[in-house]
Amino acid sequence: MPDYDQSPSLQRDQTNDEMTTRLESGPETKPEPFVPNMDGPEIELAADYALANECLEEPERDVWKTIKSIFTRKKKKEQPDPEPEVVEKVVKKVKVVAVRKKTTVQSPETVKEPESSGGSPTTVESTPTTPEVTKAPETTPEVNTTPETTVEQAPEKTPESSPKPVTPPPLNPLQQVQKEIRDGHADKALELLKTQTPTSRTTVWSGLNNGERKAVTDLLSKGTLGDGLLKALFDATPNSDLAALYKLFDVRFGVKVGQTKSTSDTGADWDAAGLRRCWAVLKDLPEEHVRGNAWLEHWTRYQAGGSAGGYYSKRDKESSMGYDSRKIDAKNGAADRGDPLYKVVRFDKVVRHEVGHAVDVKVGGSAYTVGNVGGGNWEEHGRPKLQLVETMVAASGGAISKLKTEHKALVMGAILKAMKDGKPEDTKPNIEKLDIAKGDKPELSSGDLAKVLADPVVTTSEISGTGKNPWYKAPGQGVDLGGRHYQASYGKTWVSYDRSSLARKVSTYQHRAPGEWFAEAYATYFQPDGDGKIGTLLAARDPTTKSWFDANVVPQEKKEPAPVEPEKVENSTPDSGGGDPGKKG
Structure with a gap:
């Protein structure tokens, strides 16, 4: 058993039976633990300065801790003895560094470093002010592996103890x-x-x-x-x-994407399919009509089934759409065979149509549609009044117009009540309840009453009144009263237009109201033909309107309309395709 260093800091307690047993004996299946000669102040210095961190790898540090614990009488019983060859390797490394450290902390004197296996000792001179170390020649020393020979100082860490830093790969x-x-x-x-x-x-x-x-x-x-x-x-x-899709859409088209602002509809979030389809359509419209349009600030969605529909709110500067994503490619049915908008993709048509409403406000489209033959010669009558019924009766020239003045007034009053109440189905019953039509001897004979009930004005009130949507359902889209069609467009609001303009219609829905007439013409103008060209479909059906659009809509030459008090356009654009009378626009 080798001798142990007897220095005070590392002196072994030879009377400690437990420690002696641990060092002098071991399992019969293992050789006696190897403990090298740890004499000299170098080891004491190494213990004092914990030099293991300077020269040892992580596993070797654990071995060094065990060696130290042996000499400081702190080794625990359960700690295993290290392998002899590992102990020898660790001690050699520590002693080399300990010698190097000693030269910088001791008082000034000449210190001899260990001899190399092939040369004479190297002398290191120390001075009181600036310690300097005269290093061995810059040749790689060979380490003498015999226990009696001290290992020469290694100026640098070996690759084993100090691996070269790995340069991280460049970021993609x-x-x-x-x-x-x-x-x-x-x-x-x-x-x-x-x-x-x-x-x-x-x-x-x-x-x-x-x-x-x-x-x-x-x-x-x-x-x-x-x-x-x-x-x-x-x-x-x-x-x-969706957040990123919303924001990119906002920036590109200058509108806020979100749920409808209408309180009468249930808002819905846009989905990716709807936004991508809208983008594909909007990008081909003039910049001034979308991003540069002060009358279009919100692009919203409401809950709806079936194919696409929409409305525009002038008050909120909002275009809103409702659609079923599964039917986004559905064809437009709000047109007759031969109309330019017949069987086009309805979703795309509705996108253009709703933008068309905002463009209508921007360029003053009503100047073309209201009171102008080229634009349908529309007239907006508003809520029903007796004057409207009188106009319709005069235009009809039917049985009512031939009644006595007092009888005519009573019949017109009965018709007006049905129109005001928004109950077209009450038109005939209201007339039949008149005193002049009741009793044993009514003032109106049964024959005269039958003629009154068959008057075109009565028919108009019945099939073109509130909620009847004659542009979809009525034969010929309404009743001819002196060359005009009268109808309730939104709720109880009445309008009329030249019947002759139906020959130039681009869809059945176009003849709902002046604003719809303009919006459908706009959608037709920007509907690409088979060659991808725009304007050709409208030119083929309505060249007069195509020319007006060229001059007043596409170049954006018309000035902005004068500011108006913001108000909701009641029932302005219910382009639902299903004739839903409650859909606002």
């Missing part, structure tokens, strides 16, 4: 963008996206998570990015990230 484009976002530099991330190739940009943008995309899109505003780059990011955004 996605990682570069993510790093900038994590570091709070979303603006720099945006600049990186701008410089990437289209393929790389698509990969990167789709590879970000929702929060990372939000950090970038929060920086966007009108003019931040070109339309092409906005479209690329929009296309690369996953369908699940």
Whole structure:
């Protein structure tokens, strides 16, 4: 058994039976633990300065702790004895570093370092002011492995104890963008996206998570990015990230995307399919009609089944749509065979139609539709009044117009009541309840009463009154009263137009109201033909209106209309395609 260093700090308690047993004996199946000669102040110095961290790998540090515990009488019984060859290797390393440390902490004197296996001792001179160490020649010393020979100082850590640092691989484009976002530099991330190739940009943008995309899109505003780059990011955004789709849509078209503002409809969030389809349509409309239109600020959605429908609110400057995503490719049925809008994709047509309402306000489209033959020569009568019924009776020239004055007044009053009440079905019963039509000797004979009930004005009240939607359901879209059709367009609001304009209709829905006439003409103008050209479909059906649009709508030469007091356009655009009388527009 080797001798142990008897220095005070490392003196072994030879009377400690437990320690002696641990050192001098062991399991019969293992050789006696190897404990090298730990004499000299070097080991004491190493213990004092905990030099293991300077020269040992992690496993070797544990061995060194065990060796120290033996000499400081702190070794626990359960600690295993290290392998002899490992102990020898660790002690040699520590002694080399201990000698080096000793030269810098002792008082000034000449210190001899261990001899190398092939040369003479090296003398190190120390001075009181600045300790200097004269190193051995810069040749790689060989370590003498015999226990009696001290290992020469190793100026640098061996590869075994100090591996070379590994240079991390360069970041790929996605990682570069993510790093900038994590570091709070979303603006720099945006600049990186701008410089990437289209393929790389698509990969990167789709590879970000929702929060990372939000950090970038929060920086966007009108003019931040070109339309092409906005479209690329929009296309690369996953369908699940609606927040990013909303924001990119907002920036591109200058509208706020969201749920309808109407209190009479149930709002619904847009889905990716609807927004992507809207983008594809809106991008082909004139810039002034969408992003540059002060009368279009909100692009909203409401809950609705079936094919697409929509409405426009002048008060809220809002275009709203309702649709079933599963029927987004449904064909338009609100047109007759041969009409330009017959069987076009209804969703796309409704998008153009709702923008058309905002353009109508912007360019003053009513100047063309109201009181102008080219635009249908519309007249807006408002809520029913006796004057309207008198006009209809005069235009009809039927049996009512031939009654006695007092009888005529009573019959017209009965018709007006049905119109005011919004109950077309009450028209005939109201007349039959008149005193002049009752009793044993009524003032109106049964024959005269039958003629009155068959008068075209009575028929108009019945089939074109509130909720009857004659543009869809009535034969010929209404009753001819002196060359005009009279009808309730929205609720109890009445309008009329030249019957002759039906020959130039682009759809059946066009003849609901002046605003619908303009919006359907607008949708037709921008509906691409088979060759992808616009304007040709409207020109073929209504060349007069096509020319007016060329001059007043497409170039945007007409000045903005004078500011008006904001108000909701009641029932202005219920382009639902289903004739729902309660749908507002």
